[in-house]
Amino acid sequence: MNEQSVGTILAIVTLQMNMVGGGAPIFFARDEEEQQKVADYLSRILDATAHDLGNGSLILVMH
């Protein structure tokens, strides 16, 4: 159970190219549909949870 609050950001899937940067790999998506699809695939591949930041970015976090 992932009760611990610690998590690592494994990847970022974003629509806002100019709003993200930093250590994690960033995937740019053209529209929301593509963003959802990429995030879904990535979450399955990485066994990670996709979280919505509400500003056009999804982060994939390993809990």
Added chain:
Amino acid sequence: MFNLIPEYLLVILAGVVAGSVTRVILLRIDYRQYPGYPHGYLGHLFLGFIASALGAVAIPAIMEPDFAAATFLALAAQQFREIRNIERRTLESLERTELVRRGLDYIEGIARTFEARNYLVMGTAFVTSLAAQFGGPAAAFAVAIVAVLFSMYFMSGQVVGSICDVVPARLSFQGAVMMVDEIGIMNVGIKEMREKILRDGLAVKLKPRDGNARATIHDIGQRNAIAFTAAVVLGTKKDVDIPEFTPMARKNPDTGEVGLYIMPVEQDMEQLIAAVKLTPVLESARSKPLQAGVSIKEVKKQVNPHE
């Protein structure tokens, strides 16, 4: 001398039988604590047998008198502490591959319970053989029954249902945040997942009946145990690559109420409520801040003598 042997045989036999029966009964009561593992059952039954034999020979050893033999009981206690370690290690190593984890608190509780049970078995065997020695078979039988009942009462412990009300709750989403009634559980980024959760998920709310209960379900280990029990009884759709389906219990920081979310295989609200209610209150989680009143008053007096 020849007369003595059958007499002691009866005494020891009475103790051993009573002790072993206690072990079997205790094994049955707490199926929740240890689902499956037939080899584990066998191991515990055998250890229970040894424990009862140790308890039963104490009286003949003292009667003989052979006090050196009686001190072997101390050695036995050492042995049973080892049981706790074995249990802990077994469950911890299984935990690594468990999709929904028991949590360390639950494991510690189970390990401690197994140790304590052997002491109860030993105690039952001891008092039964004591009664057999001085009161004959009828007395032994009566004492054995009382001892078994006592053990059952002693080991039954509290369950979550006795300190909290468990009511069905509504799953919803506020933006990406999954809510159980007003309690935020987690952020789910993928829309398909949200739809699936709304379709197949179940949620309940635990309302603590008093401050003690609130402090108990505040404990992460306790909440983990509740989620684990729910997942065992109803099954879970979680898999390695779908961490969103992990059953989760989060609390409302203002009221102390806890919301539990689960993606069950069997979508049965009644079962879920029963499973949550049946979860044992962990020894490490149980706390009684309400009973601290008297000692806190003392401290207050020391801190502020003029009050």
